[in-house]
Amino acid sequence: MLRQASRLLARGPILAARPRPFSTDLPAAQSADATFTEAWAKVIPNMDPPKTPLSFMQPRPPIHSSIPSKLTVNFVLPYASELATKEVDMVIVPATTGQMGVLPGHVATIAELKPGVLSVHEGNEVTKYFVSSGFVFIHANSFADIISVEAVPLDQLDANLVQKGLADFTSKLSSATTDLEKAEAQIGIDVHSALNSALTG
Amino acid sequence: MAMAALRREGRRFAPLISPRPITAVRSSPIAPSHEDEGPIGVRYISTQVVRNRMKSVKNIQKITKAMKMVAASKLRAVQTKAENSRGLWQPFTALLGDLPSVDVKKSVVVTISSDKGLCGGINSTSVKISKGIHKLNSGPEKETKYVILGEKAKAQLIRDSKKDIELIITELQKNPLNYTQVSVLADEILKNVEFDALRIVFNKFHSVVSFVPTVSTVLSPEIVEREAESGGKLGDLDNYEVEGGETKGEILQNLAEFQFSCVMFNAVLENACSEQGARMSAMDSSSRNAGDMLDRLTLTYNRTRQASITTELIEIISGASALEG
Numbered sequence: 215m216l217r218q219a220s221r222l223l224a225r226g227p228i229l230a231a232r233p234r235p236f237s238t239d240l241p242a243a244q245s246a247d248a249t250f251t252e253a254w255a256k257v258i259p260n261m262d263p264p265k266t267p268l269s270f271m272q273p274r275p276p277i278h279s280s281i282p283s284k285l286t287v288n289f290v291l292p293y294a295s296e297l298a299t300k301e302v303d304m305v306i307v308p309a310t311t312g313q314m315g316v317l318p319g320h321v322a323t324i325a326e327l328k329p330g331v332l333s334v335h336e337g338n339e340v341t342k343y344f345v346s347s348g349f350v351f352i353h354a355n356s357f358a359d360i361i362s363v364e365a366v367p368l369d370q371l372d373a374n375l376v377q378k379g380l381a382d383f384t385s386k387l388s389s390a391t392t393d394l395e396k397a398e399a400q401i402g403i404d405v406h407s408a409l410n411s412a413l414t415g
Numbered sequence: 416m417a418m419a420a421l422r423r424e425g426r427r428f429a430p431l432i433s434p435r436p437i438t439a440v441r442s443s444p445i446a447p448s449h450e451d452e453g454p455i456g457v458r459y460i461s462t463q464v465v466r467n468r469m470k471s472v473k474n475i476q477k478i479t480k481a482m483k484m485v486a487a488s489k490l491r492a493v494q495t496k497a498e499n500s501r502g503l504w505q506p507f508t509a510l511l512g513d514l515p516s517v518d519v520k521k522s523v524v525v526t527i528s529s530d531k532g533l534c535g536g537i538n539s540t541s542v543k544i545s546k547g548i549h550k551l552n553s554g555p556e557k558e559t560k561y562v563i564l565g566e567k568a569k570a571q572l573i574r575d576s577k578k579d580i581e582l583i584i585t586e587l588q589k590n591p592l593n594y595t596q597v598s599v600l601a602d603e604i605l606k607n608v609e610f611d612a613l614r615i616v617f618n619k620f621h622s623v624v625s626f627v628p629t630v631s632t633v634l635s636p637e638i639v640e641r642e643a644e645s646g647g648k649l650g651d652l653d654n655y656e657v658e659g660g661e662t663k664g665e666i667l668q669n670l671a672e673f674q675f676s677c678v679m680f681n682a683v684l685e686n687a688c689s690e691q692g693a694r695m696s697a698m699d700s701s702s703r704n705a706g707d708m709l710d711r712l713t714l715t716y717n718r719t720r721q722a723s724i725t726t727e728l729i730e731i732i733s734g735a736s737a738l739e740g
Contacts, residue, residue, distance in 0.1 A: 249516040258547040264616065264628040268513040271505055288506060292594040292680055295502035309658050322651075324510070324666060325658035349673060351510045354654065359506030361677065363594065 277355045281319030287334065289343075289360045296343070296365060297334070304335040305358060307350050308408075318356040325350050327362065329408040342368045344412050346405065373413050380406040462723070465716040469709060476705035482533070483698035490623070490691035496592070497620060497684040504631070504681050507674045511639065511652070515632050519611035521560070522552045523581065525604070525679070526572070527617040527686045528565035530585055535693035537618045537626055537686075538567035544628045545572070545616050549579070562604055564683070581608050592687060594680050601676035611638050615678060620688035624696060631682060633675045636667035 247266055254263035287305055289297040305316050308330025327348045334341045348362030383402030390396040526545045528538045545568070549559045562582045563569045569583050582604060590596065604613075613633040618626040634642070640663075643652040657663050 247515070253516055253551055254547065257551050261543060261547060264544045264630040265619065266513050266515050266629065267504060267508050267631050270619070270629075271508055274509055288502065290502040290506065292500055292503055292677070293496070294499045298502060311658055314658065322655040323658055324655045324670070326666060326669060349506075349670060351506055351655075353509070357509075359509065361503065361506050361673070 274353070274357060275355050277353075282356045283318060285316060285318045285320075285356050285358055287358045287360065289332075289334075289362075289365070291362055291365055300334075300336075302334055302336040305360070306331075306333045306335075307360060308332060308345065309350070314350075316350075316352055316358055320352050320356070320358075322354040323350075323352045325352075327360075329405045331368070331412045332360065332362075332365065344368055344371060344409060368412060371409060371413055376406055376409045376413060380410060460719060462716060462719050465712055465719060469712045469716065472705050472709050472712065476702050476709065479698045479702040479705065483695050483702065486691045486694040486698060490688060490695065493592070493684060493687045493691060494620070497681070497688045500681045500684050503677045504674075507670075507677065510655075511634070511670075511674070513632060514634065514642065515614070515630060517612055517632065517634065517638065517642065519552075519634075519638055520557055521609055521611045522548075522557075523560050523562055523604075523608050523610040523613050524548050525562045525613060525615045526564065526568045527615065527682055528563070528568035529686070529690040530566045530588065531690075532567065533694060533697060534690050535697040537689055537693045538565070539571070540626075540628050541616050541618060541686075542568050542571045544630065546576070548614055548616065548630065549576070560608065560610075562608060564600075587683065588687060592680075592683055594676075597680040597683055598676040601672070601679050605672055605675065611635050613675060615682050617682040617686040618689035620685045620692060623692045626689040626693060629682075629685075631678050633671065633678055636664060636671050639667055639671065640664070 247268060250266065251263045284301040284303065285305065287297050287300050287302050288295070289300075303317075307314050307316060307325070308327055309325040310328045311325075313330070314325065327345060327350060329347050330345065332343045332345045334343075343365040344367075345360075345362040346364040348360065350361075351359040353359075380403065383399050383406060387396065387399035387403060390399050524545045526541055528541050545561065549561075552559045559579065560581045561572055561576060561579050562584075563572060563580060564584045564587055566585050569585065572580060584600060584603075587596075587600075612635065615631045615633070617629060617631075619629040621627055639652070657666050
């Protein structure tokens with residue numbers, strides 16, 4: 215009985231020792247938590263307060279006065295972190311206003327993405343993904359966070375299916391009656407024409 | 416003289432039988448036909464009773480062991496998904512910070528729990544934390560509502576907070592969890608519930624034996640603007656330029672909705688992991704307990720069996736010695 219308990223306990227620290235984004239609290243991160251923990255302790259003294267996401271995040275570096283040489287990119291999807299704190303030279307994101315290039319020292323920006331091609335430039339190599347839409351946050355400390363729902367490398371796209379999809383949605387738009395159906399068909403057309411231009415251009 | 420010897424033997428055997436089986440027999444509804452009266456009022460329970468109990472305990476042990484294996488395999492499947500989704504909420508917290516102590520009029524607590532039971536105490540912890548947050552945010556002109564995901568929290572919260580519940584969603588894990596399902600769910604909640612701040616309560620999965628109750632806060636765009644203007648944590652938000660023709664308000668609206676669905680996705684996955692892990696440890700301790708109980712019952716069974724054999728021997732021998740004269 216004790217053997218099994220010690221086995222379970224031994225499993226715990228081993229799992230926790232794997233590299234994961236659970237850092238210890240930094241003094242700066244604790245101030246928001248401090249008000250919360252105090253308020254909690256006053257109202258519910260018997261229970262420990264719940265943790266908040268800030269205590270699980272690695273802190274971001276502060277804003278430098280000089281422009282760093284590399285851009286640090288986090289490219290995350292719901293199913294995976296494609297790029298996690300990767301240092302690159304430039305990324306080109308498909309913002310709603312068009313392709314936007316991001317270099318180190320870019321001004322802090324929040325931009326919404328439309329379906330299009332995202333390219334990551336590191337030295338001489340360029341990696342291209344087709345993203346379905348999402349957001350990009352560019353922070354003043356040359357960190358870029360790209361969050362998207364789906365992203366596929368361009369070589370995994372099938373041109374025939376793209377053409378078929380485009381034809382499908384065009385016909386759906388012409389036969390659509392309600393506003394909702396029209397909007398859905400329009401979205402389908404947008405995505406597929408973006409896919410088309412990604413494959414050809 | 417033989418009877419006196421018998422009496423002495425009888426009294427010696429009585430303390431060997433532990434008092435527990437005797438009380439068990441007395442309290443059981445089984446008729447006295449199972450009780451054998453030995454010499455001079457010493458009662459033994461029949462080995463049949465002990466054997467039945469041993470069989471049922473052994474079955475329980477097998478069942479709980481199987482449930483532990485099932486939970487372990489389900490945990491392996493969900494754990495990779497949950498770890499991959501951990502990067503999803505970090506950009507939002509990096510941009511918008513985390514303000515659990517924000518002062519708002521309408522807060523909505525989204526409690527995430529499991530549908531099935533036998534998973535230890537994680538659901539009770541979530542409910543206690545939700546009630547705590549409700550209490551924390553109560554005051555004049557402030558109101559807190561609940562949105563419940565999962566049967567177990569529904570059962571607990573419906574008892575005393577029925578009027579505060581806005582939405583109840585169950586059978587979340589019928590199909591494997593994916594982002595599309597969670598975003599539809601988030602859409603439903605956003606459409607039907609008015610809120611200034613959403614507080615999502617779930618159990619974050621640290622390891623197989625450790626689940627930390629966590630609360631993530633998602634603010635509505637108006638509150639984000641208010642906090643940004645007043646300075647403090649979100650004061651840097653004004654420094655961010657907004658690309659595109661949309662106004663800042665529209666972008667913040669889209670951002671808040673996207674943030675909610677991303678945070679929900681991660682929360683639901685982490686809670687599923689915690690549920691499987693808690694079930695593993697609950698079933699593990701249950702099978703260990705069953706094993707202990709089986710050992711104790713085996714000892715009782717052997718004692719009972721030996722006592723009845725000894726009684727037979729005594730009868731035979733005393734009968735034989737009575738014949739000899």
